[in-house]
Amino acid sequence: MTAHGLPAPRWPLARRAERLEPSVIREILKVTERPGILSLAGGLPAPESFPVQAMREACARVLADAPSEALQYAASEGFGPLRDWVAAHLAQLGLQVPAAQVLITTGSQQGLDLVGKLLIDAGSRVAVESPTYLGALQAFAPYEPEFQALDCDEQGPLPQALAAAAGVRFLYLLPSFQNPSGRSMGAARRLEIVRAAAQAGVPLVEDNPYGELWYDAPPPPPLAAAAGEGAIYLGSFSKVLAPGLRLGYVAAPKALFPKLLQAKQAADLHTPGFNQRVAFEALRSGLLDTHLPQVRARYKAQRDAMRAALDRHLPPGCRFSVPAGGMFFWVELPERLDATALLPRAVDAGMAYVPGAPFYCHAPQRHTLRLSFVTVAPPQIEQAVAALGAVLRAALEAQR
């Protein structure tokens, strides 16, 4: 009702709003905020890994040296020195891209949204891995694509699957320590995919939030390094500094950059300049040289703890691979178990995971689940996995 007593007008929604859905993960995260739940669900970095002292010093320095600039409106492209830093960082990974083609985004999730906005028409086909990152499906979905899941093996998409993807707007893939599967693509496979994509005329959107989180050896160079103008590359500061800053970036082909920048302007004018300057201030002193080895050591120990706990507690018939980096174990249960249906029991038993089904755009594999090893320490990992094992055993018993 309005103040005049007239009925308020109704709000017709855009058709794309039908494609917006609640985030399964965020709904689970709410449940797991209950005290006493050991959550292996969200991909939340260990708070102990945040470089808090460096952040303190960087904030103080930015507000001492350049308060007016840090608090003012800023360029949509991003803070120049941070763009330069990203270009230099990517060069170290093997990807040569001019800083002028680097766009700073409000988290790499925004990069996914901008890519969707720029490239997807209603009914456009978009190829993805199976399973794939849920947040990418959610970012692309409102632009109303038809998703096409490519055949995958333990390294990701099969090169021979690319021919069937001819005509897609792009192939979205996460070649290093994939979310959710934990799998990685070797150097030879990367080159095969780039070749097959070029032959099929398929542009690549390469997402690499976890590349720095390797525990055995660094991953091979990005696909974008071999793909030339045929790839968009997305990166993030969330896993190497902290997610609460919401800083990511897109390195785009020269021909795409102007439109990408205009989409960025329309979306939020620019990423917070204060945050960009704070991050740059922390990074310029070489923080990552000391910080990343510490983070890797922490997460490697947690990964090894989870591997040992899974070996100890999972009932027969469960399968998993050991991820060489990133944040996640992907577990396949015996096919007759449904991880979504079992989640409430796991929560009752004091732990939480993410069921695998939402990571599939088609034909969800309901007997899969994702476990994060980065959020809690080894003793809690042991305890949570033991609880999960008990729930699974009980479920198998009950079905016998």
Add this chain to the structure above:
Amino acid sequence: MTAHGLPAPRWPLARRAERLEPSVIREILKVTERPGILSLAGGLPAPESFPVQAMREACARVLADAPSEALQYAASEGFGPLRDWVAAHLAQLGLQVPAAQVLITTGSQQGLDLVGKLLIDAGSRVAVESPTYLGALQAFAPYEPEFQALDCDEQGPLPQALAAAAGVRFLYLLPSFQNPSGRSMGAARRLEIVRAAAQAGVPLVEDNPYGELWYDAPPPPPLAAAAGEGAIYLGSFSKVLAPGLRLGYVAAPKALFPKLLQAKQAADLHTPGFNQRVAFEALRSGLLDTHLPQVRARYKAQRDAMRAALDRHLPPGCRFSVPAGGMFFWVELPERLDATALLPRAVDAGMAYVPGAPFYCHAPQRHTLRLSFVTVAPPQIEQAVAALGAVLRAALEAQR
């Protein structure tokens, strides 16, 4: 070329990408970064108005008291205490809305993008004021609406114009100290618009970034206060704290909130938690009680200086009204002058403005221009307006 020597795939763009254009204002801002140019172009708050010391203290406190929470992933809705603060603040303005219907956004520009994403289909009609905020046109444009400019007078849209807007997805309006025109809607007109909108079944999207920047008397309560579930209200911290934090908010009808939240999740997961906590920390101590009167006094003096300078230097045939708040004077030149064509001469003369044409969705009035009085101090305002006056006189002379 790829590393294999194959041609890189081409990137077909979405149809909506055609509707993305470079921001005229941002292009002008680049020109005005040349040293020595006095810019009255961008709506950049005076850096002297930023509460730097309060920011320093707030950053230090957040990183001392809650570093893990501030740097971690956070809720898409926004930081609870900041949402509560917004609800209480809106109540003071006369708008009662539960904190549960407040979404924190990455600047209010993101609020505009999310509104467009949720409500606009290709070909949907969207009603706007004429002229209207360029950034809103740019946020909505990629969703491919047909804009419908409503007849306006010196208070904004005419109530009788609403009948012709029946069937639009919404009417976007900026009732207090509008960008670019500086005009404001009185209390009676606000109620008339709400009534006419309800009668025509037209939902309202009310944008109020400047409401706190009043120099004579506070503006009347928001239209949303009378419109019930028939209005979305957008607010910003950019003008009362600092734009570099990129913090805004949307207060949405209860029925719309869930989809709005899902659009937000898809767009960037959440607005930086660190920034939200820093802003809340600064606000909770009552910063605005002391800070806003100082900002108002500064800008009022600058407004008065610009009024005097315009009276002194504009040639006969120019018209302007004195804004009661906000950031802008809107100047109508003699109709035979084209403000876009004259801009390079103004820049050569050492000053910059924004031509009025881009603020019109149809039938641009090329003899209009916008001047910001908030960025530079009275002596520079005098100097810049004098330079503008000389350019205009020369142009009129040349046409004689």
